[in-house]
Amino acid sequence: MRILLFLLKKEFKQIFRNKSLLPMILVAPIIQLLILPLAADYEVKNINISIVDHDHSTYSQKLVSEITASGYFRLADYGSSFNDAYKQIENDKSDLVLEIPHGFEREMVRENSQALFIAVNAINGIKASLAGAYLNQIISSYNEEIRLEWMQPERSNQSPIITVTSSNWFNPHMDYHFFMVPGILVVLVTMISTYMCALNIVKEKEVGTIEQINVTPIKKYQFILGKLIPFWIIGMIIFSVGLFIVARLVFGIVPVGNILLLYAFLAVYLIALLGFGLLISTYSETQQQAMSIAFFFIMIFMLMSGLFTSIDSMPTWAYYIAKCSPVTYFIEVVRMIVLKGSGSADIYYHFLIIIGFAIFLNAWAILNYKKTS
Amino acid sequence: MKQFLSFVRKEFYHVFRDRKTLLMLFGLPIVQILLFGFALTNEVKNAKIVVCDYAKDQASQQIINSLEAGGQFEVQENLLSHREIEKAFRKENVKLAIVFPANFNRDLLHLNEAQIQIIADASDPNSANALTNYATAIIMDYQQELMHSRKIPYTIVTETRMLYNPELKGATNFVPGVMALVLMLICVMMTAVSIVREKETGTMEILLVSPFNPLLVILSKAVPYLFLSLINLTVILLLSVTLLELPINGSLFLLFAESTLLIITALSLGLLISNVAKSQQTAMLISLMGLMLPTMLFTGFMFPIENMPYPLQLLSNIVPSKWYYIIVKSIMIKGLGFSAIWKETLILAGMTCFFLIVSIQKFKIRLI
Numbered sequence: 222m223r224i225l226l227f228l229l230k231k232e233f234k235q236i237f238r239n240k241s242l243l244p245m246i247l248v249a250p251i252i253q254l255l256i257l258p259l260a261a262d263y264e265v266k267n268i269n270i271s272i273v274d275h276d277h278s279t280y281s282q283k284l285v286s287e288i289t290a291s292g293y294f295r296l297a298d299y300g301s302s303f304n305d306a307y308k309q310i311e312n313d314k315s316d317l318v319l320e321i322p323h324g325f326e327r328e329m330v331r332e333n334s335q336a337l338f339i340a341v342n343a344i345n346g347i348k349a350s351l352a353g354a355y356l357n358q359i360i361s362s363y364n365e366e367i368r369l370e371w372m373q374p375e376r377s378n379q380s381p382i383i384t385v386t387s388s389n390w391f392n393p394h395m396d397y398h399f400f401m402v403p404g405i406l407v408v409l410v411t412m413i414s415t416y417m418c419a420l421n422i423v424k425e426k427e428v429g430t431i432e433q434i435n436v437t438p439i440k441k442y443q444f445i446l447g448k449l450i451p452f453w454i455i456g457m458i459i460f461s462v463g464l465f466i467v468a469r470l471v472f473g474i475v476p477v478g479n480i481l482l483l484y485a486f487l488a489v490y491l492i493a494l495l496g497f498g499l500l501i502s503t504y505s506e507t508q509q510q511a512m513s514i515a516f517f518f519i520m521i522f523m524l525m526s527g528l529f530t531s532i533d534s535m536p537t538w539a540y541y542i543a544k545c546s547p548v549t550y551f552i553e554v555v556r557m558i559v560l561k562g563s564g565s566a567d568i569y570y571h572f573l574i575i576i577g578f579a580i581f582l583n584a585w586a587i588l589n590y591k592k593t594s
Numbered sequence: 595m596k597q598f599l600s601f602v603r604k605e606f607y608h609v610f611r612d613r614k615t616l617l618m619l620f621g622l623p624i625v626q627i628l629l630f631g632f633a634l635t636n637e638v639k640n641a642k643i644v645v646c647d648y649a650k651d652q653a654s655q656q657i658i659n660s661l662e663a664g665g666q667f668e669v670q671e672n673l674l675s676h677r678e679i680e681k682a683f684r685k686e687n688v689k690l691a692i693v694f695p696a697n698f699n700r701d702l703l704h705l706n707e708a709q710i711q712i713i714a715d716a717s718d719p720n721s722a723n724a725l726t727n728y729a730t731a732i733i734m735d736y737q738q739e740l741m742h743s744r745k746i747p748y749t750i751v752t753e754t755r756m757l758y759n760p761e762l763k764g765a766t767n768f769v770p771g772v773m774a775l776v777l778m779l780i781c782v783m784m785t786a787v788s789i790v791r792e793k794e795t796g797t798m799e800i801l802l803v804s805p806f807n808p809l810l811v812i813l814s815k816a817v818p819y820l821f822l823s824l825i826n827l828t829v830i831l832l833l834s835v836t837l838l839e840l841p842i843n844g845s846l847f848l849l850f851a852e853s854t855l856l857i858i859t860a861l862s863l864g865l866l867i868s869n870v871a872k873s874q875q876t877a878m879l880i881s882l883m884g885l886m887l888p889t890m891l892f893t894g895f896m897f898p899i900e901n902m903p904y905p906l907q908l909l910s911n912i913v914p915s916k917w918y919y920i921i922v923k924s925i926m927i928k929g930l931g932f933s934a935i936w937k938e939t940l941i942l943a944g945m946t947c948f949f950l951i952v953s954i955q956k957f958k959i960r961l962i
Contacts, residue, residue, distance in 0.1 A: 239875075242879065387714060512787065564684070
């Protein structure tokens with residue numbers, strides 16, 4: 222026990238002495254947590270539209286003003302040449318072109334039907350389909366208005382109508398930050414603790430000081446505990462600062478569920494992660510190697526974790542890979558507890574799996590760690 | 595010159611002897627292309643939903659069947675009471691609940707009016723929105739079938755053409771993004787770390803007291819990574835052409851030239867970091883924490899930059915990969931020539947000069 226205390230004292234001294242490392246550990250995650258959720262926003266707004274109006278009639282004018290008044294679109298250009306508008310798309314000045322044909326108003330009245338031409342920059346497929354859908358919505362409601370001008374409103378009760386009412390639970394204002402902030406917090410804590418743990422041990426290897434420790438009567442488990450505990454504490458601190466200061470004060474996210482349950486899960490999760498860091502360190506000789514391996518896995522963990530895209534939509538093989546990463550479970554649990562108020566019975570299964578991860582990773586790491594080289 | 599070449603050779607030995615790092619260097623881009631190409635989609639598929647069917651009649655059954663038929667929804671269970679909905683949301687990954695009131699079919703046929711309630715788990719607002727829209731569309735289709743089709747006068751038809759990417763593939767958007775990300779991260783991190791490593795292990799001291807020009811010492815460190823990055827770039831392009839069937843529409847030469855420019859920008863940024871950082875840990879944390887997430891987000895391939903708050907849009911301008919991303923999209927997908935991207939090229943070149951000048955000024959030939 223006394224040996225462990227000495228080791229801990231040594232570790233903390235080393236961490237606090239490094240003046241450039243400490244701000245990186247504490248300040249960088251907080252700044253990222255402040256900025257990144259603002260950037261990670263899928264909502265499509267401010268779509269730049271170029272309108273090519275060959276008609277210049279009252280009808281086309283009215284359509285243009287309906288589009289600009291909708292709030293989704295920003296009129297980038299209003300001209301009468303399609304080639305000019307296409308240039309705008311090439312230069313990324315506008316995202317879509319609406320072409321109103323010559324004689325739009327006249328033909329509409331005469332022929333009963335008219336076509337509008339839309340061209341969308343579809344490099345970003347999601348944005349393109351959404352922008353197209355918005356524009357079609359506006360056009361069809363405009364169409365309805367025109368129809369009313371020409372026809373008597375008919376009684377609509379002749380055919381069956383299904384009314385669909387929808388409600389949004391757990392996040393009635395549809396605030397995307399509620400979804401992203403807990404997830405990003407998990408990724409930041411994961412990155413910091415895994416890297417720090419892996420690099421710290423490899424550093425002793427690279428500089429050679431591990432030899433000095435290996436020849437002392439310090440036991441294997443004491444050395445490992447001495448390395449794990451400081452980073453466990455740092456992980457806890459970062460998570461708490463993120464949750465209670467940034468998430469609550471800045472983004473107004475108040476956890477609905479039981480905080481103690483969340484911390485219990487975090488405690489086990491951090492043990493699993495640090496075990497992973499330890500495992501990486503046992504397999505690498507230099508810090509560069511450790512960093513590369515850690516980077517490789519964390520990148521995969523992060524992309525597959527369901528942070529950005531839902532894991533249910535993945536093909537089966539990818540779904541199972543996602544299920545093999547502890548990050549996936551923690552992101553799910555944080556979102557469940559913080560946003561939906563899930564209780565211990567609801568995350569029972571997640572808990573068992575994360576305990577399994579913790580035992581498996583640590584056992585593997587300890588078995589693989591050798592005092593003699 | 596001969597000295598320089600032998601230093602470059604030394605660096606190559608360093609890189610090639612470290613098999614694990616090398617594997618990561620080449621493995622990462624391949625894995626990323628595979629993941630982004632096949633695993634990560636924003637389409638909604640197999641979303642788990644629950645149904646609370648008080649009606650249990652023909653109409654409700656037909657709607658449930660058509661919900662399941664599309665592949666977007668997977669009906670988990672049929673709840674008996676709407677009180678169980680909240681429990682289902684809390685416990686499982688259920689995204690949507692659909693409630694049919696009692697006498698649904700009778701109301702629909704006799705009163706010509708019936709209601710369906712959709713409840714979404716909006717803790718993920720985007721998929722909540724998308725799923726609600728899908729479900730509503732499926733229900734509306736059903737209603738359309740019930741109505742006899744009539745011809746409606748004064749109709750505006752829209753013809754929509756999707757430019758550059760008619761099938762709305764995700765690959766068109768992210769392959770340029772992955773290129774930017776991989777080149778940026780690997781170059782910055784690797785140069786920064788390999789220079790600081792010599793400082794940390796003490797061998798830098800020896801190199802600096804040698805008659806060899808200290809600046810060339812640093813330069814020779816960058817050469818292997820330039821070389822490796824070009825190989826990586828080739829691999830990414832090959833994969834995206836063969837596996838993802840994404841053609842390169844513009845000039846391949848221009849693409850490589852611009853990529854080399856980005857690599858040099860990244861290398862000089864790595865140089866700058868190595869000047870500031872004293873230990874490998876610091877260098878890594880700066881390049882990882884300071885670069886990984888910001889590069890992913892501010893490049894613009896995951897989240898459109900024009901949606902961000904204005905200050906962040908301004909901030910995104912200092913991320914070199916953003917400009918490279920615009921360049922690659924223009925060359926690869928739109929097939930444009932140099933005249934369309936000279937501005938972006940100039941910005942990247944300017945950044946490179948800036949990083950180089952600052953790091954040369956900060957470069958000290960004495961470590962203490």
